[in-house]
Amino acid sequence: MIKSNNVFFCNTCVMSNQKVLPSVTIADDIEHTNKNTLEFESGKCSACIAVEKKYNNQINWKDREYDLNKILEKYRSSNDSYDCIVPGSGGKDSIFQAHILRKKYKMNPLTVTFSPHIYTDVGMKNFHNWSLYGDVPNFLFTPNGKIHGKLTQLAFKNILHPFQPFIMGQRHFASHMAKLFNIKLIFMGETQAEYGSQKDEFNRSDMLKRYWTKKKDQKIKVAGLTLDELKDHGISKNDLHYYLPQDVEEIEKNNIQILYLGHFERFRPQENYYLASRICDFQPNDMRTEQTFSKYNSIDDKIDPFHYYTGYVKFGYGRCSEEASKEIRNGYIDRDEGIALVKKYDHEFPKRYFNDFLKYIKIEENEFYDTLDKFRKENLWKDIGGERKYCKNWKLRHEIS
Ligand SMILES: [Zn+2]
DSSP states (O other): OOOOOSOOBOSSSSOBTTOBOOOOGGGOOTTOTTOOBOOEETTEEHHHHHHHHHHTTOSOHHHHHHHHHHHHHHHOOSSSOOOEEEEOOSOHHHHHHHHIIIIISOOOEEEEEEOOSSBOHHHHHHHHHHHHHSSOOEEEEOOOHHHHHHHHHHHHHHHSOTTHHHHHHHHHHHHHHHHHTTOOEEEESSOGGGGOOOGGGTTOSBOOGGGTEEOTTOOOEETTEEHHHHHTTTOOTTTTGGGSOEEHHHHHHTTOEEEEHHHHSOOOHHHHHHHHHHHHOOOOOSSOOTTSSOSSSSOSBTTHHHHHHHHHHHHSOOHHHHHHHHHHHTTSSOHHHHHHHHHHHTTOOOOTTHHHHHHHHTOOHHHHHHHHHHTOOTTTEEEOOSOOGGGTTEEESOOOO
16 A cells, blocks of 8 residues: 655665555555555665666676576466466567567467557557567457446556556466466566566566456455456456456466566567668657656557556656666666756656547546546645646646755
């Protein structure tokens, strides 16, 4: 649960103590009763501590490679059937994962994609190039647009988390496919610990089952509503099938596990970009992504900027804080450069796809601002008056300096 009202920042990266950790999505509610915030040790956040280990010889990568080979030996296909799943959208990290598994570890990966809400042109091109040049097949699942649009609207209005239904689909679709194809291994990228996680996830190679399975009678909420409440909005359990996790008993019976390739192989964001460009002709965006400085991270969905912007409103840190912190941890920029970037970009309103977003979730511009303002916390935001358009009337009380 979010406890601290006092805002402070990590002394190594630029992340705020308000940063929320990955949650059990089916328990997401308005009060964030299932959310935890970043842990700190002597002023340093747990994400910085986790990433430091990658670079200061605390990890024996040869041993890790050996460990991975031991696991893969058990599951590697001898008859050309698929032996692992790489979920992704054809971004730089999923391209890297599938490539390493195929070429270095001689696996036969099936890639699976839960479609973005509205593809950007560059995202669609990169997605196609993944199978065209990347030597991997792909299954794309595209949810019913009417249902997905309604869920996104409800998640925006009820929990100011328009990306939540997509995150559920992205997280759970892979395990449905694993069961369907009788595949035991699913590979994600970097460990959650590298972005901040709870203590029991540190140094783990697998994703804890609470994040991607459910207990038999566990209560489920999607977009802040129970499955019965969703029926009143014309959304059935069948509509939600691929969004929802499977029972833990079912997953254990089928021996399906999610492993982090980043636990075994050292991920370096820019190197993944170069590799993706080389093997799949991966293209960065035609302009800088709004609210940050990069051009190649998470560029395939027109709704994506509103995931970061709503998070900024709720928790007081933006997309640039996330990306600059990652660059600092991986040694590409120093903290002063990170602070300068955050000051320049974190508050930027994402205008480019604003109308697409409003149209997608079927609300008027004023209702958009009303909803945002309902979720602004007094200890984070100050109304400075003036124009409401693009939230120009709000300023954070605590900014990094
Ligand atoms: Zn940090």
